Amino acid sequence: xxxxxxxxxxxxxxxxxxxxxxxxxxxxxxxxxxxxxxxxxxxxxxxxxxxxxxxxxxxxxxxxxxxxxxxxxxxxxxxxxxxxxxxxxxxxxxxxxxxxxxxxxxxxxxxxxxxxxxxxxxxxxxxxxxxxxxxxxxxxxxxxxxxxxxxxxxxxxxxxxxxxxxxx
Amino acid sequence: xxxxxxxxxxxxxxxxxxxxxxxxxxxxxxxxxxxxxxxxxxxxxxxxxxxxxxxxxxxxxxxxxxxxxxxxxxxxxxxxxxxxxxxxxxxxxxxxxxxxxxxxxxxxxxxxxxxxxxxxxxxxxxxxxxxxxxxxxxxxxxxxxxxxxxxxxxxxxxxxxxxxxxxxxxxxxxxxxxxxxxxxxxxxxxxxxxxxxxxxxxxxxxxxxxxxxxxxxxxxxxxxxxxxxxxxxxxxxxxxxxxxxxxxxxxxxxxxxxxxxxxxxxxxxxxxxxxxxxxxxxxxxxxxxxxxxxxxxxxxxxxxxxxx
Numbered sequence: 095x096x097x098x099x100x101x102x103x104x105x106x107x108x109x110x111x112x113x114x115x116x117x118x119x120x121x122x123x124x125x126x127x128x129x130x131x132x133x134x135x136x137x138x139x140x141x142x143x144x145x146x147x148x149x150x151x152x153x154x155x156x157x158x159x160x161x162x163x164x165x166x167x168x169x170x171x172x173x174x175x176x177x178x179x180x181x182x183x184x185x186x187x188x189x190x191x192x193x194x195x196x197x198x199x200x201x202x203x204x205x206x207x208x209x210x211x212x213x214x215x216x217x218x219x220x221x222x223x224x225x226x227x228x229x230x231x232x233x234x235x236x237x238x239x240x241x242x243x244x245x246x247x248x249x250x251x252x253x254x255x256x257x258x259x260x261x262x
Numbered sequence: 263x264x265x266x267x268x269x270x271x272x273x274x275x276x277x278x279x280x281x282x283x284x285x286x287x288x289x290x291x292x293x294x295x296x297x298x299x300x301x302x303x304x305x306x307x308x309x310x311x312x313x314x315x316x317x318x319x320x321x322x323x324x325x326x327x328x329x330x331x332x333x334x335x336x337x338x339x340x341x342x343x344x345x346x347x348x349x350x351x352x353x354x355x356x357x358x359x360x361x362x363x364x365x366x367x368x369x370x371x372x373x374x375x376x377x378x379x380x381x382x383x384x385x386x387x388x389x390x391x392x393x394x395x396x397x398x399x400x401x402x403x404x405x406x407x408x409x410x411x412x413x414x415x416x417x418x419x420x421x422x423x424x425x426x427x428x429x430x431x432x433x434x435x436x437x438x439x440x441x442x443x444x445x446x447x448x449x450x451x452x453x454x455x456x457x458x459x460x461x462x463x464x465x466x467x468x469x470x471x472x473x474x475x476x477x478x479x480x481x482x483x484x485x486x487x488x489x490x491x492x493x494x495x496x497x498x499x500x501x502x503x504x505x506x507x508x509x510x511x512x513x514x515x516x517x518x519x520x521x522x523x524x525x526x527x528x529x530x531x532x533x534x535x536x537x538x539x540x541x542x543x544x545x546x547x548x549x550x551x552x553x554x555x556x557x558x559x560x561x562x563x564x565x566x567x568x569x570x
Contacts, residue, residue: 154295154526154534157464158395161531164474 113141116211117218118204118230120147121175124220124251127258129179131249132218133186134262143183144192144214146207147172148200169195201233205241218247270504271315277510279309284514291327291515292522293529294538297485299324299456300388302511304381304545307552311507313377314368318502319511320455324489326512327519328457332486335479342430342476345440346483349462352441353488356448361495364452368500378553380454385546388460392539396532431472431480439470444484451492457485 115132119125129145136143149168155161176193183191196203208214221231234246265274283305291298299320306316335341367373422436443465447458459481466477497503526534 152531154531155463156294156296156392156460156535156538158531158535160463160467160474163467167474 113139113215114144114213115141115216115218116144116146116204116207116214118146118148118200119175119179119220122220122222122251124222124249126179126182126220127251127253128218128220128247128249129183130186130255131247131253131258131262132216133183134258136189137187138262141215142189142192142213143187144194144211145176145179145183146194146196146204147176148196148198148203151197165197169197200230201238204234205238208242208244214244216245216247217242218249220251221248222251224252266506266510268311268504268507270319270501271311271507273310275309280507280510281514283309284511285518286514287323287511288515288518288520289522289525290518290541292519292524293526294522294534295526296538297324297327297457297459298515299327299454299489300381300385300460300542301545303377303455304385304549306507307378308548311504313374314364314500314502315504315507317364317377317453317455318493318496318500319504319508321451321457321489321496322493322503322505322508323511323515324451324455324457325486325493326508327515328459328482328486328489332479332482335482338479340476340479341483342428342472342480343483344426345428345431345433345470345472345476346480348426348437348440349444349447349466349480349484350487352444353448353451353484354491355441356445356450357452357488357492357495358448359445360449360452361492361499363449364496365499375553377454378549382546382550382553384450384454385542385549389539389542389546392535392542396535396539428472431470431476433471435470440466443469444488447484448488448492451485451488452495457489459485 113136115136117125117129117132119129129143132143135141149172152161152164152168155164172195176195180191180193183189194207196207204217208217217234219230219234231248234242234248239246264277266277266280267274287298287301287305290296290301302320302323303313303316306320307313311319332341364373367376420435422438424437425434426437427434443462446465447462450456450458450461462481462484463477466472466481467474472480493503529537
């Protein structure tokens with residue numbers, strides 16, 4: 095984590111006219127819709143897209159070799175997921191996204207990524223209206239709202255491609 | 263004070279001692295994410311429960327400890343039922359063989375010694391391996407990351423007949439291999455009253471090459487069923503399952519496990535592993551001492567009370 099005193103100051107390395115979206119993804123359909131939305135907006139604003147996937151830390155296992163393999167396996171799955179989505183981003187916006195894998199508690203990791211990378215302007219997450227408030231959305235809206243220094247966009251997973259084009 | 267009579271163990275024990283022991287075992291199993299069977303049998307032996315009854319009642323407690331984990335993994339789709347079923351067919355066969363061996367040893371009058379000796383060997387081996395492993399992990403970290411291990415290396419194991427396809431595990435291997443691993447775990451369950459996860463999990467990963475995320479759930483599924491079958495077999499063949507004893511232990515363990523899980527979340531993996539290795543070695547040492555220490559009274563005299 096970087097120093098806390100300067101979090102409230104302006105996003106230092108912001109490139110004029112360019113908006114950088116951070117999308118938190120987990121392989122679910124709503125998170126893919128969120129990526130789609132961010133791509134369309136990035137395309138129209140000549141902005142950039144960064145994808146973040148947070149993996150659960152490996153739980154304790156009696157044998158450290160087993161724990162290590164579990165960690166490796168999760169990392170491999172995360173990389174495969176991000177590669178897939180990166181291809182989608184390329185198709186939607188014609189750009190290559192930044193890819194990030196973090197291990198830890200999801201809310202903390204999102205905050206620390208935003209703290210470390212000052213060029214991120216907007217945070218974008220998907221939600222599933224059918225299932226009510228998801229865990230991440232509840233956390234971001236309740237717990238995190240006071241600590242978040244950039245706008246948060248919640249994209250419902252039920253948006254059709256046409257709707258996305260209309261609002262971007 | 264509050265003595266309770268254990269009908270199978272044929273002894274009176276303070277009810278709070280049993281609840282407290284169950285609590286401690288539950289706390290430790292929640293903390294370390296292990297079944298706890300390897301702790302129950304030695305602890306019961308320490309308080310004077312005959313070793314065969316300790317084994318039979320401990321394996322009953324293992325069922326209780328693993329069933330909730332198995333259900334949780336089943337909901338998340340982390341169980342390979344085909345692989346688990348092959349493993350448990352081997353497991354139940356191993357358990358039958360183990361019970362036969364158990365009964366033979368009992369009729370020879372050697373069962374107490376064999377149980378204690380196999381515990382000393384098993385705990386000593388597991389504890390030493392864990393220490394070596396964590397020591398190596400610390401060294402590796404200092405030197406800076408080791409290379410990736412190769413996972414699917416072809417050996418003679420892949421030449422065995424009776425090949426089966428396991429879709430969930432993405433494997434095409436001989437069924438003899440999981441049958442054999444299951445068999446070994448079944449013998450452990452019957453002879454020692456443990457679930458055998460400490461052996462089953464690494465065997466499934468390194469010998470079978472299953473994905474780790476599937477291994478944990480599948481092993482719990484196998485352990486639940488095999489421990490259940492073993493409890494049944496012990497109860498039928500040797501009448502060594504004390505329901506009062508197992509019930510009180512389970513009651514304490516349920517409460518303890520909640521606390522242990524919460525406490526463990528604040529500790530690092532290496533610290534936990536070091537603590538677990540120490541615990542295993544202490545129990546091993548205490549059992550060894552029980553075996554070799556000279557008895558306090560070489561003989562004793564008492565009046566025989568003959569019931570009419």
